[in-house]
Amino acid sequence: MILETATITFYRIHKCGYYGYGDLLPAFGNCAEMLTDLASWAEGKSFKQTKTYEGNDEVLPTYLLDMKRADDNVVLLLWNEVPSTDQSVPSVQADAEFGESPDVILNSIEPGSIPGFATYFWFVPSMNLVASIKLNHALTGQKAMQVYLHSFLKQSSSHVVAEMTDQADGTYDIVIKGYKVNPDDDSLPKKKHRPQFSVGLVRNPGKHDFIRQRANSVSKIEKIVELDVSKAEDYSLWQKLLIGMRVSQAQSSDVSTKIKYELSPEVDIDDINGMIDDWNDNHDTNSCDYGFTFSGDSKTYWLSRSLARTQFPLNLERRNAEFVTSASLLNELVGKRELILREAGV
Known part of the structure; x- marks a missing residue:
């Protein structure tokens, strides 16, 4: 274990779930359910299969490396892809398994690996809060996290009703027909809903x-x-x-x-x-x-x-220059939860 100073910045979860047009409150779905659903969806998948969206000029792909929960506290460990270059940047093998604490390649990028950097997030669903945990990188990956979870709700959650359509070239497309209220019931409600996930910084104006x-x-x-x-x-x-x-x-x-x-x-x-x-x-x-x-x-x-932000010393288990273990981070956040919340002013 090593004592590291973490910069913890809190965001308010404004929307999470499935909303009718113009509605301010979700018709169904919430943060706690989404995180449980995400863990079930990722179980057994390889690292490269946990991508929920294709990258673009604004945000590159993000992957789910690990997720740990203790009651009302959830830690997400994400991997933010960066362009392949000749530089020696960290990378992770694409066939690593979710939740298995994959080895990081710290030298030149190897074939079959994905270059990037790790980001950490702490969810407190009962308070509608999520915090970015900044350790050894300046970037928190907060925007990518929002895109990742919105994309999960849009096309991968248990509420999604989709069908495959054959194409003329022998391939197929997946068409999303809508979102069901009950994951165990394939019938769609008459009213259409759309997935939303958005957060905003907790501020003192x-x-x-x-x-x-x-x-x-x-x-x-x-x-x-x-x-x-x-x-x-x-x-x-x-x-x-x-x-x-x-x-x-x-x-x-x-x-x-x-x-x-x-x-x-x-x-x-x-x-x-x-x-x-x-x-x-x-x-x-x-x-x-x-x-x-x-x-x-x-x-x-x-x-x-x-901002609702604080710097706080945490005793963490560091596996290498890129990763700390999700379990040690969760343990510290749970044990120091009230102190951290008070220091940050939330």
């Missing part, structure tokens, strides 16, 4: 109001951006910045790199609101933050300080 009230006395603004270099746009910006700094040596990065810049502009309340809106719109505020310094006050006030 009063801290942002403090910054707004002092908009006319801003002396300096800092911005920190975490670039995801697996994305072409972020990678291009990073390379341009290196060129601008006259860095001639070839540079490589694991999955992310951080940049920080500061200005001393004249701003008004509209500018401040625009920055707060930009920060609020960012799906992963670990990758974007604004800091404000005011005349006569040397302290920097960061937008992220309004």
Whole structure:
């Protein structure tokens, strides 16, 4: 066991289940049921079979490595795929089994393995909360987690009613006909429902109001951006910045790199609101933050300080440079649950 400092950020689960058009509450399904269903679905599957969606320019595929539960606490260990490159990034064999704590390949990518990085999430269904647990990576994978679980509800849960249709070329397509209320009953309700899963950061808006009230006395603004270099746009910006700094040596990065810049502009309340809106719109505020310094006050006030977030020491069993065991993480979260919730302000 080793003592590690985890950054724990809480999100409120706004929607989870199957909803009628325009409804604010689910007609059926909830977070606890979804997680139980997910564990049953993943049981016996290989690592590569736990993918619930195909990647695109916005989010690459995600896989379920492990899942552990203790009463009202559930830990998800996800694997976030990154593009295959010549860099030495961690990878996992595609035929590893769910829940078997697969070995991670820390050298050059081997054939049949999937390069990526691990992310951890702690669900507390009774409180409609989920927390990202950041250990040795800057990225939390929160957006990918949302896409993963929404896609599971959409096409893989026990509520899905689907049929296979033959194609002219001998292949087949799977067509989703709808969603049944009772997983044991194949009949579809007359009313159509759609799956939804969405979360939002737990915030203390009063801290942002403090910054707004002092908009006319801003002396300096800092911005920190975490670039995801697996994305072409972020990678291009990073390379341009290196060129601008006259860095001639070839540079490589694991999955992310951080940049920080500061200005001393004249701003008004509209500018401040625009920055707060930009920060609020960012799906992963670990990758974007604004800091404000005011005349006569040397302290920097960061937008992220309004979040339900805490840094907490956890005794964890680390299998290698990439993974800690889900069991040790769950055990620590359960034992320190009340302390962590109180520290984070939720």
